[in-house]
Amino acid sequence: MKYFSTRDTDIRVSAANAIAKGLSADGGLYVPEVLPTLPDGALKNLCGMSYMQRAVYVMSMFLDDFTTSELTNYTNRAYSTVGFDTPDIAPVYSIDDTTHFLELWHGPTCAFKDMALQMLPYLLTSSLKKIGEDKDVCILVATSGDTGKAALEGFADVEGTKILVFYPQDGVSDIQKLQMTSQSGSNVGVCAVKGNFDDAQTGVKTIFSDELLRNELAKRGWMLSSANSINWGRLLPQIVYYISAYCDLVNSNNISIGDKINFCVPTGNFGDILAGYYAMKMGLPVNKLICASNMNDVLTDFIDTGTYDRNREFFTTISPSMDILVSSNLERLLFDISGYDDVLIREYMLKLSNEGRYTVSDDIKDAIKSVFAAGYCDDDETKNVINRTFSEKNYLIDTHTAVAYGVLEKYRNSTGDNTISVVVSTASPYKFCDSVLSAIGEHVDEHGLALIDLLEHRTGVPAPMPLKNLNKKVVRFTDSVERNQLTEKVLDFLK
Numbered sequence: 001m002k003y004f005s006t007r008d009t010d011i012r013v014s015a016a017n018a019i020a021k022g023l024s025a026d027g028g029l030y031v032p033e034v035l036p037t038l039p040d041g042a043l044k045n046l047c048g049m050s051y052m053q054r055a056v057y058v059m060s061m062f063l064d065d066f067t068t069s070e071l072t073n074y075t076n077r078a079y080s081t082v083g084f085d086t087p088d089i090a091p092v093y094s095i096d097d098t099t100h101f102l103e104l105w106h107g108p109t110c111a112f113k114d115m116a117l118q119m120l121p122y123l124l125t126s127s128l129k130k131i132g133e134d135k136d137v138c139i140l141v142a143t144s145g146d147t148g149k150a151a152l153e154g155f156a157d158v159e160g161t162k163i164l165v166f167y168p169q170d171g172v173s174d175i176q177k178l179q180m181t182s183q184s185g186s187n188v189g190v191c192a193v194k195g196n197f198d199d200a201q202t203g204v205k206t207i208f209s210d211e212l213l214r215n216e217l218a219k220r221g222w223m224l225s226s227a228n229s230i231n232w233g234r235l236l237p238q239i240v241y242y243i244s245a246y247c248d249l250v251n252s253n254n255i256s257i258g259d260k261i262n263f264c265v266p267t268g269n270f271g272d273i274l275a276g277y278y279a280m281k282m283g284l285p286v287n288k289l290i291c292a293s294n295m296n297d298v299l300t301d302f303i304d305t306g307t308y309d310r311n312r313e314f315f316t317t318i319s320p321s322m323d324i325l326v327s328s329n330l331e332r333l334l335f336d337i338s339g340y341d342d343v344l345i346r347e348y349m350l351k352l353s354n355e356g357r358y359t360v361s362d363d364i365k366d367a368i369k370s371v372f373a374a375g376y377c378d379d380d381e382t383k384n385v386i387n388r389t390f391s392e393k394n395y396l397i398d399t400h401t402a403v404a405y406g407v408l409e410k411y412r413n414s415t416g417d418n419t420i421s422v423v424v425s426t427a428s429p430y431k432f433c434d435s436v437l438s439a440i441g442e443h444v445d446e447h448g449l450a451l452i453d454l455l456e457h458r459t460g461v462p463a464p465m466p467l468k469n470l471n472k473k474v475v476r477f478t479d480s481v482e483r484n485q486l487t488e489k490v491l492d493f494l495k
């Protein structure tokens with residue numbers, strides 16, 4: 001199966017090429033030329049499989065230049081109990097008959113980014129071999145908090161790679177910052193950017209489009225690649241857990257095969273929910289995909305009105321991994337919904353970069369609305385949801401998951417749709433202790449790691465080991481740069 005660029009369908013590359021390159025040279029994102037569909041009986045078979053087997057099954061439908069034994073090898077290493085604290089890998093937790101939480105934070109960094117970034121290093125390094133690339137690869141990451149750590153953990157000490165992570169200086173939690181700045185490994189670098197996530201992301205995108213820099217790095221034996229969710233190798237592993245959650249609900253007798261369910265997804269760059277859309281297009285029975293935002297509600301407005309407008313105030317919220325105004329992966333949805341109209345996508349994306357806004361046609365708007373619903377929660381509502389969920393259901397959720405659950409409740413109230421719903425739970429509450437503690441009514445005057453003990457003591461919910469063990473780590477990286485100095489940092493890192 002070939003992959004083409006959302007901005008030029010004449011560009012056709014192999015899966016290995018798409019994963020190795022990350023982003024197409026025309027600025028477009030790689031998408032599969034045809035979405036494979038689950039054959040009759042596949043869901044039933046998948047129900048009888050482990051998470052690892054489900055991952056092999058689903059990924060091999062998209063990666064015909066990888067053998068089943070290669071994929072089995074990668075999956076066994078990526079999704080094992082070495083890195084994950086449960087053999088279920090992505091368990092579903094039910095708070096009542098119609099509300100289920102897909103817990104994607106049982107991996108080494110306690111956020112859902114692990115689901116893809118434990119897998120990506122295998123896919124990427126073998127893709128490079130398959131295309132005959134002899135340069136080493138440097139992964140550049142702009143992170144709103146969780147990607148950075150998950151990418152560092154995935155690529156640490158992977159042969160033939162280096163990884164450099166940029167994070168917004170004041171845009172991540174204490175725990176997130178410490179997780180990154182204490183990362184071990186001889187091939188890793190971490191640097192703060194004086195700005196917000198969009199500044200960091202724009203800086204990294206500029207580097208990728210800098211021909212002179214690329215040539216200079218090539219002379220030094222390096223090529224650049226990305227671990228952001230624009231890379232197909234990041235998105236693909238995420239399709240698996242939607243299908244896996246469905247199977248788990250079948251196995252627990254909450255649904256029967258064929259029943260449609262909703263997924264409500266806390267959304268930033270639109271990668272996670274897009275994977276749900278692809279799962280649906282493959283034949284997973286889905287009623288609605290509900291796109292949940294925090295105060296940075298650019299996607300809520302877009303889905304409601306058809307106008308995407310990033311010209312608005314940027315808010316720093318208690319769900320920082322969703323503090324994003326330009327959701328890169330939306331381009332892939334538009335490409336699919338428009339019937340692969342690359343000319344139209346180029347037009348929208350040009351408008352986005354020139355004017356910061358574009359309006360889709362009514363057809364596209366209606367097609368999006370037939371699948372997606374959207375809503376947002378502000379910080380007070382989010383805390384309220386955490387509080388209620390803990391006091392009424394004895395279930396502790398993080399700020400991002402709470403945004404999604406809050407949006408699901410609003411959606412249910414306004415539509416009366418009581419379809420069985422899965423809230424995609426994207427982080428351990430222990431990654432955002434200060435906000436979670438204050439949500440459950442605790443006065444917080446300490447900060448950093450002390451809060452982990454406090455939250456544990458207050459709730460009786462055990463903290464994940466990787467976070468508990470942070471107090472044994474030392475900070476290795478303290479650099480920060482201005483937002484226009486990322487290039488110098490890269491040159492220095494690869495000297």
Ligand SMILES: *Cc1c(COP(=O)(O)O)cnc(C)c1O
Nearest residue numbers: 146268269270271272321426427
């Ligand atoms: C990255 C992240 C999100 C947003 O996911 P996208 O794929 O960017 O939409 C939500 N919650 C958490 C905890 C995250 O780390």
